[in-house]
Amino acid sequence: MAKAITSRAEDYSQWYNDIVKKASLAEHSAVRGCMVIKPHGYGIWEMMKAQLDSMFKETGHVNAAFPLLIPKSFLSKEADHVEGFAKECAVVTHHRLMKDPDGKGVVVDPKAKLEEELIIRPTSETIIWNTYRDWIKSYRDLPLLINQWANVMRWEMRTRLFLRTSEFFWQEGHTAHSTAKEAIEETLLILDIYAKFAEEYMAMPVMKGVKTANERFAGAEDTYTIEGLMQDGKALQAGTSHFLGQNFAKAFNVKFSNADNKEEYVWATSWGVSTRLIGGMIMTHSDDDGLIIPPKLAPNPVVIIPIPKPNDQIDVVAQELIAKLKSLGIRAQYDRDPKKRPGFKFAEHELRGIPVRVGIGMRDLDKGQIEIARRDTKEKSYIPVGGAPQYIQELLDAIQSNLFEKAKKYRDEHITSADDFTTFKEVLESNGGFVSAHWDGTTETEKKIKELTKASIRCIPLNNPQEEGQCVLTGNPSKERVLFAKAY
RNA sequence: CGGGGCGUGGCGCAGUCCGGUUAGCGCACCUGCUUUGGGAGCAGGGGGCCGCAGGUUCGAAUCCUGCCGCCCCGACCA
Incomplete structure (x- = not known):
């Protein structure tokens, strides 16, 4: 390992x-x-x-x-915009370098100072x-x-x-x-x-x-x-x-x-x-074994590995499979490298998150089947060679929806309502995730909560149900819940 | 900008406290043989301005001074 x-x-x-x-x-x-x-x-x-x-x-x-470069004066034209970005701008001040007169290398040529400095765009x-x-x-x-x-x-x-x-x-x-x-x-x-x-x-x-x-x-x-x-x-x-x-x-x-x-x-x-x-x-x-890429984002959702190493018969089966997958619109890669062993390749492609792995070995081919493993659950199946393309197509869809369902289940289990500040803090400590709570609508309260818990208001959900309530911090009246969370 | 840590072959590290002759280990790499259904084994081999610049010393990866860079934790942010 x-x-x-x-x-x-x-x-x-x-x-x-x-x-x-x-x-x-x-x-x-x-x-x-x-x-x-x-x-x-x-x-x-x-x-x-x-x-x-x-x-x-x-x-x-x-x-x-x-352009990448923006005249400095442009940035100052919209007041809030300047305020938001001024602190994190890279500024171009000169347009020429020269040999360092005191030694090796180059220095900024002081004579090449720009009349108006340029900002590297933080947004355009x-x-x-x-x-x-x-x-x-x-x-x-x-x-x-x-x-x-x-x-x-x-x-x-x-x-x-x-x-x-x-x-x-x-x-x-x-x-x-x-x-x-x-x-x-x-x-x-x-x-x-x-x-x-x-x-x-x-x-x-x-x-x-x-x-x-x-x-x-x-x-x-x-x-x-x-x-x-x-x-x-x-x-x-x-x-x-x-x-x-x-x-x-x-x-x-x-x-x-x-x-x-x-x-x-x-x-x-x-x-x-x-x-x-x-x-x-x-x-x-992703999990503790490495990356997991959803099939629809995988540049190559399928990798084919010869077991234990390539030979003519395995090559033919692999190329035919690739062609059939291609006709279904599925990109596959054949990791033929005879110098690497299959175990190494298995681990490598798992780490890299490839959704489906196909193992082709003589022992299985004699039985007319190949091994197909899915990255998300690590399950392996043995499938007749002829049925493999369609099986893979369905498997990729299954992985895509399994990943979504699993993530959605996790997300839904991590939306918790809190009606008092003690509960609010406890939820953030124990369960994490989103906390749905009433807020009095003031920036002051929002900042105070962030200071006390590190959680910020992530959003006020669209089509948010309206309900009378009291702000979780101040007790002031509130008409709807908002979603708090610690954030990246 | 504060606090912490780290700079040593491509990567990960040991060595630094307490200076000593050829700078070591694992992975990776190259060659050969044997292996081969979940990260192969053995043998041999190549590769280092020890972050940079000064200083102390007979002698510096190791001690001193200055600088640079990166990572982690905070304040700021997609």
Whole structure:
């Protein structure tokens, strides 16, 4: 067991780090806070990208690309936005290096100081709205539905691979609309896409809701969120969709003429999900033996292993199986390497989270069967060669739904109501997860609760039942419950 | 920015307190033989500015000074 990983019970965050490292998903780079995403990890991101991108396209969005660098002055145009991001921006001040006059290497050339400093984008609202000003003149130019796949940089104090790094990869949608109603509809449409993606593709159940003023995106009127629950009982904000009102339109003076030839400010949204989703996938499904990838996100959901080593007959059976799977739209990989033993390969592919493993050995072939093992439950079955493709197809679906059901069961068992502060604290200590409690609606109380328990309000669920109650901390009147949790 | 820890072949570490001649171990790697249905065994082999820069000393991975970097825990955040 050369690559054994720390168990979840022993040290959850070490378990996470071990999985990222030993499943070859990513590693720390030479640059502080920035990661190298390795092929296996990037392959999963590509699967996520492809699916999300097609969902965006189906709903009328198109992709474009905006610059990495943003003039410093742009950032200061929307007051809340500056406040939110100023503390974590990397700034470009010079445009040239020179040989160090006192020795080896290079130094910044003091003569190459930029007249206006540039910010490496922490998000792109400002540069995009500055551009939209020129693109939008009439209601006929609306709606404008644009997305970009990009990297952004936020200078983080503490980083964790995928969950929080200084540079991360994401998509950011930026749309412009002629009415508030339409912009809000867009915000909710995207939230639904995110939730559908999370649940149907990542097999990660999520709560849809709206953020409190305190947790809102800097510059937004409303921030909608999907919140997942990880196996250690902490919540993960997995995606956000913002209704920006006219804040950016006013800051960047983006107006359009309506049908009555009257000028109005444009209504806006922005929305994003990032490589953080990979962290969410890991912490939702994986076990003490390593990563578990939901079949729909696996670059290669099936791996075929010759037992004990390849020969002509096994090669033929493997290639035929690959061809038949391909015709069913299932990608499979044949790990033929004769120098590695099957036991090693079994362990390796389990660690890397491949959903289905097929073992082909002469002993089974003589009986006309092959061995098929599923990663999620570790169960093995012996299936006639001819029936294997269909069996695998059904098995992948079964794994996908089993992962979702298992995660949903866990999540549902970790939503607890609390009506007094003692219970509230006890639930957080013992069971973890979401605590559904009344809150008096003030930021002050929200902050106080966070200070006392480390739990924040993750969201006010959509379609939340209205009920009279008393705030769990202050006893002040409240009309609905909100979801608290400790969060990543 | 506070508190803690760590920088030694690709990876993980020992050695550092108490300086000593050739810097060691496991994994990985290379060669050969034997193996082969759940991380193979044996034999041989290659690979090191001991984080960087100064200093003390006959002699420094080890002691002293300064610097740099990374990880973990907190405050901030997707």
